Amino acid sequence: MPAVSRRSRPPSRLSQPISRYFRLTRSRRPIALRRPAADGMPGHRRPVRSAPHVARSRRHRAVAPDPLHLPEPAAVHTASVSPSRTTQTGAGTAWPSLRNVASRMYFSAARRSRSVIGQDAAATAVARADSVNGVTGEPRIGDVFGEMLRDAYAVHTGTGRRPLAGGRLPRPVIEIIERDDGLVNGAPAAHYLEGPEHWQPYDHRAVDRARGETLDVGVGGGRIARELQARGVPVTGLDTSLGALRVSRHRGVRDLVLGTVDEHAADGRLYDTFLLLGNNLGLFEGRERAPEFLAALAAMARPGAQIVAQGTDPYGTTDPLHTGYHERNRRLGRLGGQLRLRLRYRELGTDWFDYLVCSAAELAELVHGTPWRLVDVDDRDAPYYLAILRLAE
Numbered sequence: 449m450p451a452v453s454r455r456s457r458p459p460s461r462l463s464q465p466i467s468r469y470f471r472l473t474r475s476r477r478p479i480a481l482r483r484p485a486a487d488g489m490p491g492h493r494r495p496v497r498s499a500p501h502v503a504r505s506r507r508h509r510a511v512a513p514d515p516l517h518l519p520e521p522a523a524v525h526t527a528s529v530s531p532s533r534t535t536q537t538g539a540g541t542a543w544p545s546l547r548n549v550a551s552r553m554y555f556s557a558a559r560r561s562r563s564v565i566g567q568d569a570a571a572t573a574v575a576r577a578d579s580v581n582g583v584t585g586e587p588r589i590g591d592v593f594g595e596m597l598r599d600a601y602a603v604h605t606g607t608g609r610r611p612l613a614g615g616r617l618p619r620p621v622i623e624i625i626e627r628d629d630g631l632v633n634g635a636p637a638a639h640y641l642e643g644p645e646h647w648q649p650y651d652h653r654a655v656d657r658a659r660g661e662t663l664d665v666g667v668g669g670g671r672i673a674r675e676l677q678a679r680g681v682p683v684t685g686l687d688t689s690l691g692a693l694r695v696s697r698h699r700g701v702r703d704l705v706l707g708t709v710d711e712h713a714a715d716g717r718l719y720d721t722f723l724l725l726g727n728n729l730g731l732f733e734g735r736e737r738a739p740e741f742l743a744a745l746a747a748m749a750r751p752g753a754q755i756v757a758q759g760t761d762p763y764g765t766t767d768p769l770h771t772g773y774h775e776r777n778r779r780l781g782r783l784g785g786q787l788r789l790r791l792r793y794r795e796l797g798t799d800w801f802d803y804l805v806c807s808a809a810e811l812a813e814l815v816h817g818t819p820w821r822l823v824d825v826d827d828r829d830a831p832y833y834l835a836i837l838r839l840a841e
């Protein structure tokens with residue numbers, strides 16, 4: 449699932465090497481990386497040494513030797529974290545103990561009042577206690593996808609900090625997806641790391657279609673990019689999640705870019721194929737965003753370029769929870785399957801964002817009037833499909 453705010457992030461590239469083992473982050477601090485391993489297993493850990501030109505610069509400093517270490521979320525997601533929110537984030541742990549005493553008093557008052565003065569007053573008292581204690585019930589905004597992938601990778605390979613149940617047993621890593629009507633779904637994150645032997649048939653057919661310079665939009669843990677590299681297809685992985693890029697890098701994906709398609713379009717690189725896999729047709733978001741998104745891809749497209757996008761037709765369901773959601777969306781002028789979602793992992797969450805699941809007919813409408821033509825829909829695995837778009841002559 450996608451993640452983060454896309455518009456105001458300054459462009460930054462992991463694809464511009466400083467040296468073989470250093471790459472720039474957005475803050476222009478190099479990330480120390482382990483030698484990538486071709487098989488996805490942890491690479492050999494090299495001592496972190498500054499490359500000569502890095503050592504010369506006081507601004508460029510080698511950082512933590514743990515290749516999967518993530519910086520503080522506020523530093524990762526400056527675009528989506530407002531200053532007030534950032535300040536609030538750290539407050540819970542930093543406040544003096546006197547505050548916690550006051551908070552405990554509020555809590556006991558709240559619990560007592562629940563039986564005496566009813567739910568409203570109790571809820572108000574608990575809310576006051578929460579605000580004193582820095583507990584809002586809301587997640588801290590951060591790199592949900594990156595943190596989740598890092599943990600899934602740790603479970604997968606034994607590399608880095610593994611999430612444990614009871615401090616001992618491996619805990620499954622689950623992607624939690626919240627919809628704005630209260631629906632919550634969970635899916636094992638491990639599938640973002642799976643090799644081709646575990647893929648769905650449409651993933652294989654999508655990869656078979658890639659040709660020429662290929663941009664894997666939302667590369668995630670690099671499962672698709674690794675396979676393309678193995679086939680000798682020149683591939684660049686683009687993602688808004690620094691944590692996801694680090695996992696991809698560690699798994700051997702060589703060319704990675706941090707940012708959105710709009711930001712990357714400003715870099716002047718050109719591609720023959722754009723892949724939107726793992727349901728990433730969802731990045732079209734809806735009627736407003738789709739033309740912008742397609743224009744950004746067109747700005748990076750060589751003549752004859754194609755988009756291979758995997759989508760899901762949402763309208764086969766009879767579940768009233770979903771049909772009702774589609775109806776409500778239409779009443780609001782949105783596409784039926786224009787989902788408003790946020791992702792959660794541990795204490796982190798994303799901001800709310802739109803993610804599109806649409807029929808092929810709706811997709812054809814969205815593409816109409818853009819520089820792209822919908823030339824094929826492969827729906828052999830319905831409700832999943834591959835949409836093939838070609839740049840108009």
Ligand SMILES: C[S@@+](CC[C@H](N)C(=O)[O-])C[C@H]1O[C@@H](n2cnc3c(N)ncnc32)[C@H](O)[C@@H]1O
Pocket residue numbers: 449450451452454593639640665666667668669670671672686687688689692707708709724725726727728731
């Ligand atoms: C559902 S996962 C798919 C991962 C991968 N394509 C796969 O099939 O395993 C979505 C990925 O898109 C990334 N993403 C979300 N919003 C994005 C955006 N606006 N631009 C680029 N990548 C984005 C997420 O960080 C995540 O890695």
